[in-house]
Amino acid sequence: MADTVRIDAKGMHYTPLNRAIKAAVASGARKIELDNIMGQRFIADGLRGDVEIIINGVPGGDLGMFMSGPTCIVHGNCEHAPGNTMDAGTIVIHGNAGDAVAHSMRGGMIFVRDDIGYRGGIHMKQYKEKRPILVIGGSARAFLGEYMAGGLILVLGRKGTHPELDRGIGSGIHGGKIIIRGDVSDKHLGVGAKKDDLKGEGREEITPLIEKFCVFFDLDPASFIDDRYYLITPASARPFASKYTWEV
Amino acid sequence: MCGIIGVIDRSRKRMDGTGIRAALSRMDERGSGEGAGYAAYGAFPDFKEYYALHVFFDNLHEIKPIVEEELSKWGEIEHQEPIPTYEQPNIKKVHSPWRFFFRPDLHLMPRSTTPGDDIVTHLVMKINTTIPGALVYASGKNVAVFKASGWPEEVAAFYRIQDYEGYLWLGHNRYPTNTPGWWGGAHPFNLLHWSVVHNGEITSYGTNRRYIESYGYQCSMYTDTEVVAYLFDLLIRRHGLSLEMAVKALAPPFWDEIDQMPEREQEIMRAIRLTYGPALMNGPFAIVVANQDSMVGFTDRIKLRPLVSGELGDRLYISSEEAAIRTMEPEVGEIVMPRAGEPIIGRAR
Numbered sequence: 001m002a003d004t005v006r007i008d009a010k011g012m013h014y015t016p017l018n019r020a021i022k023a024a025v026a027s028g029a030r031k032i033e034l035d036n037i038m039g040q041r042f043i044a045d046g047l048r049g050d051v052e053i054i055i056n057g058v059p060g061g062d063l064g065m066f067m068s069g070p071t072c073i074v075h076g077n078c079e080h081a082p083g084n085t086m087d088a089g090t091i092v093i094h095g096n097a098g099d100a101v102a103h104s105m106r107g108g109m110i111f112v113r114d115d116i117g118y119r120g121g122i123h124m125k126q127y128k129e130k131r132p133i134l135v136i137g138g139s140a141r142a143f144l145g146e147y148m149a150g151g152l153i154l155v156l157g158r159k160g161t162h163p164e165l166d167r168g169i170g171s172g173i174h175g176g177k178i179i180i181r182g183d184v185s186d187k188h189l190g191v192g193a194k195k196d197d198l199k200g201e202g203r204e205e206i207t208p209l210i211e212k213f214c215v216f217f218d219l220d221p222a223s224f225i226d227d228r229y230y231l232i233t234p235a236s237a238r239p240f241a242s243k244y245t246w247e248v
Numbered sequence: 249m250c251g252i253i254g255v256i257d258r259s260r261k262r263m264d265g266t267g268i269r270a271a272l273s274r275m276d277e278r279g280s281g282e283g284a285g286y287a288a289y290g291a292f293p294d295f296k297e298y299y300a301l302h303v304f305f306d307n308l309h310e311i312k313p314i315v316e317e318e319l320s321k322w323g324e325i326e327h328q329e330p331i332p333t334y335e336q337p338n339i340k341k342v343h344s345p346w347r348f349f350f351r352p353d354l355h356l357m358p359r360s361t362t363p364g365d366d367i368v369t370h371l372v373m374k375i376n377t378t379i380p381g382a383l384v385y386a387s388g389k390n391v392a393v394f395k396a397s398g399w400p401e402e403v404a405a406f407y408r409i410q411d412y413e414g415y416l417w418l419g420h421n422r423y424p425t426n427t428p429g430w431w432g433g434a435h436p437f438n439l440l441h442w443s444v445v446h447n448g449e450i451t452s453y454g455t456n457r458r459y460i461e462s463y464g465y466q467c468s469m470y471t472d473t474e475v476v477a478y479l480f481d482l483l484i485r486r487h488g489l490s491l492e493m494a495v496k497a498l499a500p501p502f503w504d505e506i507d508q509m510p511e512r513e514q515e516i517m518r519a520i521r522l523t524y525g526p527a528l529m530n531g532p533f534a535i536v537v538a539n540q541d542s543m544v545g546f547t548d549r550i551k552l553r554p555l556v557s558g559e560l561g562d563r564l565y566i567s568s569e570e571a572a573i574r575t576m577e578p579e580v581g582e583i584v585m586p587r588a589g590e591p592i593i594g595r596a597r
Contacts, residue, residue: 038274038571038574038575039274039275039569039570039571039572039575041277058570058571058574060277060569060571077570077583079554079569079570079571080554096583096585098554098556098585099551099554115585117551117554117585118550118551118588119551141551141585141587141588142550142551142588143550167502167505187504187508
C-alpha cells in the first residue's frame with residue numbers, strides 16, 4: 001500500500017466511502033485524498049490513527065464525529081456539526097461551516113477559515129487533559145457556546161476587522177471559555193454568561209492558536225495578536241444550580 | 249429532519265425535473281422513504297388559464313362522479329385526465345392521482361374581489377372535508393404537484409417529472425416524526441398558487457389552526473405544514489401583506505430586538521406582532537414557499553433548522569444543504585446562510 005491513497009468519491013455513499021478510508025488506514029496509508037465529495041455525511045467518523053485526510057468538495061454533516069487522532073483538511077464548505085463529539089485530532093476547513101460546529105466536542109482542534117452558523121460549540125466539554133478548541137476565522141451566528149461546559153472557542157473575525165456578533169453568546173454556559181476579538185456588548189451575552197477584558201495569561205494562551213490558524217490559512221498573525229479581546233465565561237461556578245436542584 | 253429545495257428562474261425560463269430530482273436525492277439521508285414530492289410552476293402552458301385541481305381518489309368509479317358534480321355547481325371542467333404514473337417497485341399505488349382543469353363561474357361569488365380563488369378554495373375545503381376518498385392536494389393555475397409515499401427518486405420516476413418543465417420548482421424529502429407518512433401528508437402542500445415545503449415542526453399548530461379556521465380554512469391533511477399554505481393565502485392574498493411582512497408576522501423578531509429598531513420600524517413590527525399573534529409560528533422550521541411570481545425561504549427565529557441559498561445568473565436556489573444546490577448547479581456562486589427569521593426572496597420578472 002502506498003503512503004498516499006486517492007479515492008474518487010463521485011456518487012459514492014458514505015458507507016463504502018468510510019470502509020475504503022478505514023481499509024486505507026489499516027494498510028498503513030498516511031495521507032488519503034478524497035475527490036468529488038458532495039454531501040456525504042459522517043466522513044471519518046470514529047476513525048483512529050495518525051493519518052491526514054484531504055477532502056475536496058463539500059462534506060455532509062457530522063464530519064469527524066467521534067474521530068480520535070486523524071487530521072481532516074476540507075477544501076470547501078462544511079454542512080452541520082463537523083467535529084461532533086470528536087475526541088482527538090484536527091479539522092481544518094477552508095471555507096464556511098453550518099450550524100452546531102464542534103457539537104459536544106471533547107478533544108482536539110477545529111479551525112474554520114470563514115464563518116460558522118448558529119450554536120457553534122454547543123455542549124463542548126473538557127475532562128483532565130482533554131480540552132477541545134474551536135477557532136473561527138470569521139464570525140459566528142447566535143448562541144455561540146450554548147450550554148458550553150468546557151474547552152475554548154476563539155473568534156477572530158477575519159473578514160472585517162472584528163467579528164459580526166449575534167445574540168445569546170454563551171447562553172447557559174457553565175464551563176470553558178469563549179474569546180472574541182473586538183468589542184462584545186451586553187446585549188449579545190446569553191443568560192448566565194459574563195464578559196471581561198482578556199488579559200495576561202489568557203492572551204498568552206491564544207497567541208499560539210492564532211499563529212497556528214495563520215499557518216493553515218497563510219495569513220499574517222500580527223494584526224490579530226495586537227488587538228483587544230473579550231473573555232466570556234460562566235457568571236458563577238454553578239449559574240443554574242437553583243434551576244435544576246433544591247439546595248437544602 | 250426533512251430535506252427541502254427550491255429553485256426559481258427569474259426570467260421564467262423553464263427547466264425539466266431532472267435537476268431537482270438529482271438535488272433532492274442528494275439529501276436522501278434526510279428522509280425515510282415515506283414521502284417525497286415536487287411542485288413545478290409553468291407545467292401546464294396549454295391550460296394556464298385554468299385551475300389545475302389535483303385529486304387523490306381512493307376509487308374512481310364511485311367517488312369521481314361525486315367530485316365532478318360538486319365542481320359543476322361552481323364552474324366548468326375544461327379537461328380532465330388521469331395523472332400519468334409509471335409503476336415503481338417500492339411505490340404502492342394506494343390512490344389514483346387525477347387532474348381537472350377547471351374554470352369557475354365568477355358570477356357565482358359576486359361579493360368577492362378574487363372570486364375565482366375564493367370559489368376554488370371553497371371547493372377544496374368542501375371536497376376534502378365532506379367527500380371521503382377524495383383529496384384535492386393542489387389547486388393552482390399552471391402549477392403541477394407530484395407527491396406520494398416513497399423516496400425522492402422513486403416519486404420522481406413514478407410521475408416521470410423529467411417530462412415536465414417549470415420556471416420554479418420545489419422539492420421535499422420527508423422524514424415523518426409526529427404524524428404518519430401518507431400520500432396526502434407528503435409535501436409540497438398547495439392551495440391555489442401557494443406551495444409549501446417544510447423541514448421541522450410547527451409546535452404552535454393548534455393555535456395557528458384555530459386562527460385560520462376562523463377564516464374558513466379547514467385542515468384535512470393531519471400534519472402541521474398545511475397551516476403554512478393557508479396562512480400565506482390569508483396574509484398575502486386576502487389581507488394584502490407583502491411577502492416580507494408575511495414572513496415577519498409568522499417568524500417575528502424578538503421584543504428586545506424590536507426595542508432597538510428605528511421608531512417607524514418599531515411601530516410597524518409592534519402592529520404586525522399584535523395583529524398576527526395567533527399566526528406566529530413556533531418550533532423548529534425551515535420553509536420554502538412559492539407562488540407563481542416568487543419564492544421565499546425562511547427559518548424559525550432561533551434557527552433550529554438548516555437553510556442556505558446560492559445564485560447563478562437568473563436562478564436562485566434555496567435548500568437544506570449546500571451539496572443539493574451544487575448537485576443541481578455546480579457553478580453556483582457563494583453559498584449564504586440567511587439569518588434566523590429573515591426571508592430570502594427570489595422574484596420572477
